Amino acid sequence: MNAVGVIVEYNPFHNGHAYHVKKTREETGADIVIAVMSGNFLQRGEPALLSKWDRAEMALKGGADIVFELPYQFAVQKAETFAKGAVEILYKAGCNSICFGSESGSIADFQATLRYMKKHNHLFQQQIKHHIEKGVSYPKAMSLAFQDLPADEEIVDLSKPNNILGFQYLKAIDNQGFNMQAYTIKRKNADYHDEHFSSQTIASATSIRKALFSEKNKMAQIKQYVPEHTFHLLNQYIKKFGKLHSWENYWPYLRYKLLQTNQEELKAVYEVEEGLENRLISFALHADSFKDFMEKIKTKRYTWTRLQRTCVHILTNAKKYEMNQSKVSYLRLLGMTEKGRDYLNKFKHQSDIPIVSKLSSFYNNQIELDIRSSRVYALGAGLKFQTKLLQAEFNHPPIYLSQNK
Amino acid sequence: MNAVGVIVEYNPFHNGHAYHVKKTREETGADIVIAVMSGNFLQRGEPALLSKWDRAEMALKGGADIVFELPYQFAVQKAETFAKGAVEILYKAGCNSICFGSESGSIADFQATLRYMKKHNHLFQQQIKHHIEKGVSYPKAMSLAFQDLPADEEIVDLSKPNNILGFQYLKAIDNQGFNMQAYTIKRKNADYHDEHFSSQTIASATSIRKALFSEKNKMAQIKQYVPEHTFHLLNQYIKKFGKLHSWENYWPYLRYKLLQTNQEELKAVYEVEEGLENRLISFALHADSFKDFMEKIKTKRYTWTRLQRTCVHILTNAKKYEMNQSKVSYLRLLGMTEKGRDYLNKFKHQSDIPIVSKLSSFYNNQIELDIRSSRVYALGAGLKFQTKLLQAEFNHPPIYLSQNK
Numbered sequence: 001m002n003a004v005g006v007i008v009e010y011n012p013f014h015n016g017h018a019y020h021v022k023k024t025r026e027e028t029g030a031d032i033v034i035a036v037m038s039g040n041f042l043q044r045g046e047p048a049l050l051s052k053w054d055r056a057e058m059a060l061k062g063g064a065d066i067v068f069e070l071p072y073q074f075a076v077q078k079a080e081t082f083a084k085g086a087v088e089i090l091y092k093a094g095c096n097s098i099c100f101g102s103e104s105g106s107i108a109d110f111q112a113t114l115r116y117m118k119k120h121n122h123l124f125q126q127q128i129k130h131h132i133e134k135g136v137s138y139p140k141a142m143s144l145a146f147q148d149l150p151a152d153e154e155i156v157d158l159s160k161p162n163n164i165l166g167f168q169y170l171k172a173i174d175n176q177g178f179n180m181q182a183y184t185i186k187r188k189n190a191d192y193h194d195e196h197f198s199s200q201t202i203a204s205a206t207s208i209r210k211a212l213f214s215e216k217n218k219m220a221q222i223k224q225y226v227p228e229h230t231f232h233l234l235n236q237y238i239k240k241f242g243k244l245h246s247w248e249n250y251w252p253y254l255r256y257k258l259l260q261t262n263q264e265e266l267k268a269v270y271e272v273e274e275g276l277e278n279r280l281i282s283f284a285l286h287a288d289s290f291k292d293f294m295e296k297i298k299t300k301r302y303t304w305t306r307l308q309r310t311c312v313h314i315l316t317n318a319k320k321y322e323m324n325q326s327k328v329s330y331l332r333l334l335g336m337t338e339k340g341r342d343y344l345n346k347f348k349h350q351s352d353i354p355i356v357s358k359l360s361s362f363y364n365n366q367i368e369l370d371i372r373s374s375r376v377y378a379l380g381a382g383l384k385f386q387t388k389l390l391q392a393e394f395n396h397p398p399i400y401l402s403q404n405k
Numbered sequence: 406m407n408a409v410g411v412i413v414e415y416n417p418f419h420n421g422h423a424y425h426v427k428k429t430r431e432e433t434g435a436d437i438v439i440a441v442m443s444g445n446f447l448q449r450g451e452p453a454l455l456s457k458w459d460r461a462e463m464a465l466k467g468g469a470d471i472v473f474e475l476p477y478q479f480a481v482q483k484a485e486t487f488a489k490g491a492v493e494i495l496y497k498a499g500c501n502s503i504c505f506g507s508e509s510g511s512i513a514d515f516q517a518t519l520r521y522m523k524k525h526n527h528l529f530q531q532q533i534k535h536h537i538e539k540g541v542s543y544p545k546a547m548s549l550a551f552q553d554l555p556a557d558e559e560i561v562d563l564s565k566p567n568n569i570l571g572f573q574y575l576k577a578i579d580n581q582g583f584n585m586q587a588y589t590i591k592r593k594n595a596d597y598h599d600e601h602f603s604s605q606t607i608a609s610a611t612s613i614r615k616a617l618f619s620e621k622n623k624m625a626q627i628k629q630y631v632p633e634h635t636f637h638l639l640n641q642y643i644k645k646f647g648k649l650h651s652w653e654n655y656w657p658y659l660r661y662k663l664l665q666t667n668q669e670e671l672k673a674v675y676e677v678e679e680g681l682e683n684r685l686i687s688f689a690l691h692a693d694s695f696k697d698f699m700e701k702i703k704t705k706r707y708t709w710t711r712l713q714r715t716c717v718h719i720l721t722n723a724k725k726y727e728m729n730q731s732k733v734s735y736l737r738l739l740g741m742t743e744k745g746r747d748y749l750n751k752f753k754h755q756s757d758i759p760i761v762s763k764l765s766s767f768y769n770n771q772i773e774l775d776i777r778s779s780r781v782y783a784l785g786a787g788l789k790f791q792t793k794l795l796q797a798e799f800n801h802p803p804i805y806l807s808q809n810k
Contacts, residue, residue, distance in 0.1 A: 252657065252658070252784065252788065252791075253657070253658070253661045255784065255791075256658045256661065256662075256781065256784050257661075257665075259777075259780040259781060259784065259795075260662075260720070260721060260722040260777060260780065260781050261722065285780070285792075285795055285796075285799075286792060287792075288789070288791075288792050315665070316665060317665040317666065372664070372665060375664040375665065375690070376661065376664060376665050379657065379660065379661050379664065383657065384693070386657075386660075386693075387690075387691060387692070387693050390664075390690055391690075394690075
């Protein structure tokens, strides 16, 4: 069986995602769609609206056959590391292709970009260094350095964040020498980061989240942009666990963590460096909310996203030595359809790393971070639902969807 | 001027305390009453109902002239260490006597007890060891060992917790060779740990706290047992900071702390030993409240109080190396009356340790624990009042009460 991989966060799953999965199957002709999905904390340094189990269910109901968790060690990371881990998971899961969404919709453009960037790598690195020395953030320096390179009409514009991930996927395949073909599907409407609704059926996850945390008619506002099963699962989740998760739910814990620690302890946390520890501790005394805190600690040197990721690492106590990027060492199965199960039954004999269906069967330092982050994540539920969500995280078998889904 | 010391927690200040201060002045003939008071966390391993500033104000309005804070390093400790630190503070503050409350009311009995215990110390220590080996807690072993000693009619019964503190005060004076005289005042009614009201005007702090956390008529229930100023300050505090403090306010933080750490980190915390770390982490997953948690972790080996203190140390991140009992190194001034100020103005020139009126003027490892525990304490206020309470903790000048109090 032919398997294609998609790299997702589904926060939450919406009509644009459904379209992407459908087109992925059509364009690649694959029998099986395998999604690798961030766990409870996401690439941009945020808690997911609802737990990985519910998002895995959305993924299966939305057309994926198998969902694996992208380990925390790769998920809560800059684009390059995120892409590296995700592509490796898909390769280890037997995918011979991946398919991602993009504005351009032309894989040839991305391939040309990869060749172009390899050719100009030396100049590119030089220019990044040059811009960083002027005090801008790393992503900003990359964007400026890219603009400094000689013009080329065939390549995609890497000064736009939307194109970065696709490029990093191709680079990860190339760097690791994986025999995988890449496809891209042109996105329908909705800019990735768009905060407002601008179409009848397609909206960005950002705008959907914004509506979900708005003052009123939350659910009514998003109804037309998500499949019925997403709508149902969101409603169910609020009933089961009291609320959806946002950074504000974790602010008391982050603040507590910062107020009971000291500089030395804090410096052991991943990405806390260059005196950031003092800044974080001292502003924790004065900020009334996570938003307020972020606005206070923000500087030109770090992007909002980078700081949010750092805050996630502090919250989950992810140490520098724990986040040393290693190889992917397991495939944590979050869910499968009947067809997905058939695939796994055959594939599991040829997999060179364990497929983990229950936590009691596997343990190492990489999965320890997934476990710990899920424990912390559960404390973002309503106070009286925390124990229930903690238990759900640990006793949960993979979601299974039989044929008549 | 003649100064007498009292050792207090005032959680909250009640009519029994007012009686004790008044009698202390009468019996000792002292010009000045100096109170050494636990800060925001108390000897029995609990957060104080309201902050040390409000309790210092209660103390001054209730008859004390000066209030010093007992550093965290001595306050959240077993009776022996608590007594040692408290007596040392009073001695350093120039007191030539102390006066404590007791059931017996006879200082001669306590003095006889001290002589008796010194005489039988070898047998006593042997018997403690013997009982501990059978698996009981340290305080239980002490109580049993005491009962094993030869009978003597003149001594106080140290198998009763009420008498332990008084004995420890005398022992601390004796051990440290301080030239201080001890007095004791017979307590009026109300057993120290009594949970129910049994008199018209005197009630134990335990029963008052119980009423304050009951379902209804909280304040009306306690009115007759506390001075008007206590009643007013309690009401004010709830208005200012949303609620009174109880362990349940801190349960989410303690749970979070336990769920994001590991055995090794937890073992660095003071009093976490002998595998307790595993027990604490695993029950944090299943307990819905602090009460539930305590009931789950309780064993014969540790008293409830000892476990509560351990939980405070985990909450405040008080490490083993930080809690190594050292000498008292400062006198943190929480409040004074006009008369108290006159005394301090003269006394400060002969004090061999600094009198700390504001945090910006002094820093060492001992006061670091007071600061950190106050930061954590502030997070037990209502969510929107935390910043206000954090700021109150740090910018607060000593309470000053002019003559017409």
